[in-house]
Amino acid sequence: MLEPDDWQARATAHDARLAPFLDAHLARRTHRTKHPVHDFLFVYYSQKPGALRKWHPGFGTGMAQAEAYASLKGYEVVDGVAHVPASYVESQQVLLTALRRLLRATLDRAPHFGCFGLHEWAMVYRLEQDKTRHAAWPLRLGGAATDEVVESHRIACSHFDAYRFFTPPAKPLNTLDPGQDDRPEFEQPGCLHASMDLYKHAFRLSPMISSDLVADCFELARDIRILDMRAAPYDLTGLWLDDEEFTPVRIETPEGKAEYVAAQRDYTERSAPLRARLLAEVERLLEVAAPTLVSTSRSSA
Template sequence: MQEMDRASWEARAAAHAARVDAFVRPHLARREARVKHPVHDFLFTYYSQRPAQLRRWHPGYGVRLLDAPEYASLKGYADGAVTPAYVESQRPLLAALLRLLRATAGRPANLGCFGMHEWAMVYRISEDRTRHPDWPLRLGPAGTDAVVESHRIACSHFDAYRFFTPAAAPLNTLAPAAHDRADFEQPGCLHAGMDLYKHAFRLTPMVDSDLVAECFELAWDIRVLDMRAAPYDLADLGLVPVEVETAAGKAEYAEAQRGFAERGAPLRTRLIEECERLLAVANEGRSALLAETPAT
């Protein structure tokens, strides 16, 4: 167990808080003012990790923080460190995430969806019923519907597909479900890239918060592209649209997808390695417990 003195871990914690505050503070100010942002609020409203949780730094399993009473009451901690018992309790999560991450990493990136998932979420509904009713559709309802109808829809991500309108859902050539994500996820998918942040914070406090922050920053940049390619007119927010209904827009989108897939690959690898490391700890604890259990 590596030990870290208070001066060292306080500096790391402060640096982490400052890093994420560039994103957290504007969100909290908007929330206080009751102003919604269709792009920048997403990571705080769609995902379950709260801003205060994102700001809290953790060293990850294997590090003991000295003189750290602030951590005494936190989930999974005892005597300044994440306990082996807590890691063992997370075995089902670790195994499920490892399976999903390995399956995703093992597939080639599919760059042919062109962001049609956002268009399918507004297909054949009025503008006041969209997920962002304060923002008009760039091509209007009829123009948006025509784009959907003229494209092959191939969304592999369940958490995007589940928001398709009833009219759009049958148009998808795939049928991902909540129970079979590992059968469909692929690294070119923008939502699979954003979900690296979700996977990282679900592993908190067992992984270093630097990894969580890197996944968050990737998700932030992906979300900007996601909404630039969406059917909404967000010009008032300074977002130049990626016109995926055109050949030039498709090329721009696919190139950005490729860049995000390449940027996400080492983060996915690090998450896989962390799951493997933590599962080894969990399995070692389970073996020790079984060895101590008297035979009946």
């Protein structure tokens, strides 16, 4: 049980942690200004800024004098104490079971570091400039040279939600064929998008898990997205991030490939404990939602 001073202080700290990024995004949205890097976290991912800003202690912890939480999905308020009831956790059994399978499979798989971020290049392959996802920003090498980079490399994208945005002529060039329903068979921990998706998994588990873990995954996704677009084919000259000019990772060169792989390895190491923490939370919640399923799984292991 958290007393008002305690949970309100934690909620305030959570808001202060995320405010610089969220306030900047909301200001851009007010002025209808697009950002080719940061908008991804609110366009591709469905979590709204206000929902991300709301702090939750997670299942198993109540908050005294928290009547305002009564209107939020997943909450029950009894005598002023807000908490996530077991009945809500039980209603999320399908989600929890699917996430456990995906997280465990990804954790158990060896990372691969040979993709060089070419998924972004495959998304613009043979497209006219005005048809690209970020048409306001030109291709750094131009259309023909960008296509040559794609054609001269082995494309090995294991992430369905990146692969599905490949242009039609680029899809046959991929050595893998990931599908929407077979993610556990393909996703691997070296994939930047698989690590960014830890944020998606975390907010889908809200309010059953602590918002501190959600914020950790959000910050990881934010940082990885910067590398993702630094290695992309777009010329983002003039774009600034955190008072530093945006610089490309030139993956078409040996030096750029080495830079990309080094950063990819760092993010793989950073994502591993977050993936493990998410899996531990899912296992804890499944003890409530499907205890027989969990005990059977442990016995077979």
